[in-house]
Amino acid sequence: MAERSLDAQVVVLRKTKLGESDLILHMMDASGSALEAIAKGARKPTSANSARLELFNSAQVSFARGKNLDIVRETRLLQSHEQILADPVRFATASVMAEAADGCIQPELEVPRLFPMTQVAFAAVDRSQEQQAPLLVAAYLLKLTGLLGMRPSLLTCAGCGEPLAGTAGGKMRFSYGDGGALCGECAQVLSTAPVSAAVLLRAGWLLGAAFEDILQASAGAEAWDVLQLAHQWFAHQTSLRLRSLPAFHSLCGCIQAPSGL
Ligand SMILES: [Zn+2]
Numbered sequence: 001m002a003e004r005s006l007d008a009q010v011v012v013l014r015k016t017k018l019g020e021s022d023l024i025l026h027m028m029d030a031s032g033s034a035l036e037a038i039a040k041g042a043r044k045p046t047s048a049n050s051a052r053l054e055l056f057n058s059a060q061v062s063f064a065r066g067k068n069l070d071i072v073r074e075t076r077l078l079q080s081h082e083q084i085l086a087d088p089v090r091f092a093t094a095s096v097m098a099e100a101a102d103g104c105i106q107p108e109l110e111v112p113r114l115f116p117m118t119q120v121a122f123a124a125v126d127r128s129q130e131q132q133a134p135l136l137v138a139a140y141l142l143k144l145t146g147l148l149g150m151r152p153s154l155l156t157c158a159g160c161g162e163p164l165a166g167t168a169g170g171k172m173r174f175s176y177g178d179g180g181a182l183c184g185e186c187a188q189v190l191s192t193a194p195v196s197a198a199v200l201l202r203a204g205w206l207l208g209a210a211f212e213d214i215l216q217a218s219a220g221a222e223a224w225d226v227l228q229l230a231h232q233w234f235a236h237q238t239s240l241r242l243r244s245l246p247a248f249h250s251l252c253g254c255i256q257a258p259s260g261l
Pocket of ligand 1: 157183184185186
């Protein structure tokens with residue numbers, strides 16, 4: 001029987017060891033679906049594939065059909081991220097993004113725009129400063145839930161759709177189970193948590209902002225609170241626990257401890 005093969009543009013999200021020298025690559029393809037394949041010999045230092053299939057890289061890969069998993073045949077590097085790999089904070093930042101995407105995507109389930117969004121996010125992490133890390137992660141988590149159809153309502157009431165008129169110092173109400181921010185009336189009948197209007201405004205901006213613009217903006221005093229909101233929203237919607245988040249917090253969270261929402 002002739003060997004079937006397929007090609008895909010991928011971004012590498014996770015690698016697991018297989019046997020003595022092989023890797024299983026956990027990737028996202030251009031449609032936003034999950035793709036797994038074996039990279040034979042990829043843990044040998046001499047392997048050409050090992051550098052091209054480094055974490056967060058984008059590559060054009062051709063696969064041969066394997067018995068259980070497909071096998072990587074040829075790889076052409078499209079985008080690498082040495083600046084992420086060389087810096088612990090950038091690495092921790094991209095790792096949270098990659099774990100979140102890896103946890104949400106499924107084989108043969110398309111998530112339009114997730115692939116380019118993830119490529120742009122990793123490219124932004126390449127050029128990021130340490131203080132921008134929490135906002136970049138928050139933006140990725142918010143945008144990811146949005147693309148998965150679980151976009152939070154941040155600037156209008158999730159209950160009645162009225163625009164929320166919060167003042168920068170004011171407290172607003174937020175519901176992780178009922179769509180996001182709520183006006184005073186809707187908050188009376190739903191279970192909510194308090195959140196500052198500044199955090200909501202910032203999160204709402206992140207949801208729509210380009211990563212390039214986020215890199216240009218100052219981190220702001222509320223960056224860690226925005227990340228906390230984004231993470232709680234993500235966790236509530238997906239039921240996923242991000243194991244890379246504690247490492248991220250201990251690396252850069254010591255700059256400023258998260259205050260209560
Ligand atoms: Zn309302």
